Amino acid sequence: xxxxxxxxxxxxxxxxxxxxxxxxxxxxxxxxxxxxxxxxxxxxxxxxxxxxxxxxxxxxxxxxxxxxxxxxxxxxxxxxxxxxxxxxxxxxxxxxxxxxxxxxxxxxxxxxxxxxxxxxxxxxxxxxxxxxxxxxxxxxxxxxxxxxxxxxxxxxxxxx
Amino acid sequence: xxxxxxxxxxxxxxxxxxxxxxxxxxxxxxxxxxxxxxxxxxxxxxxxxxxxxxxxxxxxxxxxxxxxxxxxxxxxxxxxxxxxxxxxxxxxxxxxxxxxxxxxxxxxxxxxxxxxxxxxxxxxxxxxxxxxxxxxxxxxxxxxxxxxxxxxxxxxxxxx
DNA sequence: TTCCACAGTTTGATATGCAAACCTAGACGG
DNA sequence: CCGTCTAGGTTTGCATATCAAACTGTGGAA
Numbered sequence: 001x002x003x004x005x006x007x008x009x010x011x012x013x014x015x016x017x018x019x020x021x022x023x024x025x026x027x028x029x030x031x032x033x034x035x036x037x038x039x040x041x042x043x044x045x046x047x048x049x050x051x052x053x054x055x056x057x058x059x060x061x062x063x064x065x066x067x068x069x070x071x072x073x074x075x076x077x078x079x080x081x082x083x084x085x086x087x088x089x090x091x092x093x094x095x096x097x098x099x100x101x102x103x104x105x106x107x108x109x110x111x112x113x114x115x116x117x118x119x120x121x122x123x124x125x126x127x128x129x130x131x132x133x134x135x136x137x138x139x140x141x142x143x144x145x146x147x148x149x150x151x152x153x154x155x156x157x158x159x160x
Numbered sequence: 161x162x163x164x165x166x167x168x169x170x171x172x173x174x175x176x177x178x179x180x181x182x183x184x185x186x187x188x189x190x191x192x193x194x195x196x197x198x199x200x201x202x203x204x205x206x207x208x209x210x211x212x213x214x215x216x217x218x219x220x221x222x223x224x225x226x227x228x229x230x231x232x233x234x235x236x237x238x239x240x241x242x243x244x245x246x247x248x249x250x251x252x253x254x255x256x257x258x259x260x261x262x263x264x265x266x267x268x269x270x271x272x273x274x275x276x277x278x279x280x281x282x283x284x285x286x287x288x289x290x291x292x293x294x295x296x297x298x299x300x301x302x303x304x305x306x307x308x309x310x311x312x313x314x315x316x317x318x319x320x
Numbered sequence: 321t322t323c324c325a326c327a328g329t330t331t332g333a334t335a336t337g338c339a340a341a342c343c344t345a346g347a348c349g350g
Numbered sequence: 351c352c353g354t355c356t357a358g359g360t361t362t363g364c365a366t367a368t369c370a371a372a373c374t375g376t377g378g379a380a
Contacts, residue, residue, distance in 0.1 A: 012212030014196075024269055069268075080358080081358080082358065090267075096264070109177060147274055155210050188368090214370065242327065
């Protein structure tokens with residue numbers, strides 16, 4: 001798969017993959033939709049019920065996620081035409097995003113975790129460790145750099 | 161810090177830490193605000209310029225993030241009253257969320273990464289590995305479970 | 321005494337979000 | 351044959367949120 005097959009809308013503010021990602025999946029319902037599909041709920045009605053999204057918004061969002069390459073729409077019967085939704089590779093990759101959001105929510109937004117994700121015999125945990133070197137990530141070991149001429153970490157460089 | 165010091169709004173749909181987290185930081189600007197503060201840009205004007213958020217929305221969001229316990233507002237001069245914004249522990253923990261979103265965006269939403277985050281001598285990468293056992297996370301090694309009586313992975317159990 | 325910096329607030333037009341009702345096409349039951 | 355149910359959306363009418371731009375208030379610098 002090519003580097004960036006997804007739609008890349010222009011973003012205001014700092015050029016940043018986080019902002020670009022949020023342009024695609026940063027609205028109120030997208031990640032909940034992906035969560036449900038990841039849970040095995042592929043049909044419009046299931047997704048509507050389990051996310052709580054209004055049906056019109058859901059229909060609109062599903063179209064956009066399909067257009068963006070996160071979901072794939074499959075016709076599971078021809079007449080009357082009925083389709084369900086499946087994750088693409090890009091959609092499956094959002095599992096990581098959902099997991100760290102879950103970890104943050106478990107810690108900070110909820111009394112006790114309503115959903116658990118188990119990996120082999122233990123609770124899955126993704127955050128906190130660099131998967132390249134295996135060491136815990138501490139803020140002081142990190143450095144950040146911008147690779148765009150007009151911006152540095154403080155903001156836009158040239159006079160706009 | 162106690163288990164859930166943050167405001168916990170009631171959510172429609174499946175009870176889920178992801179949804180709870182998104183209730184707090186799931187709007188259009190919150191994560192970009194946190195990104196900027198994490199980058200060391202603490203002032204209202206800097207955040208407004210670097211995120212592209214309208215000033216009124218930004219002011220409203222900052223208030224909500226302070227109320228939710230993600231940011232802390234500090235007066236850095238008394239007259240005229242001027243404050244800036246700093247991350248709480250909960251806010252700092254969002255660094256992981258930003259990082260996996262960046263990794264997803266680098267891969268799927270952007271031609272080439274505009275921002276790089278380096279950990280010691282290599283590019284930071286968080287996704288893909290379970291930090292408990294160190295093994296790569298594959299979908300088939302995961303099982304999910306709901307701990308709420310009225311819901312299972314398919315949806316609500318009782319007749320609502 | 322005039323301009324600028326800075327953190328917001330106000331304003332008025334526009335876009336978006338929502339719940340509920342509706343549509344279409346077939347399947348199922350009597 | 352007739353009514354009802356399932357299912358994936360679409361339409362409608364209204365309420366709310368969002369936006370860009372202008373404005374406010376306070377102090378410091380020229």
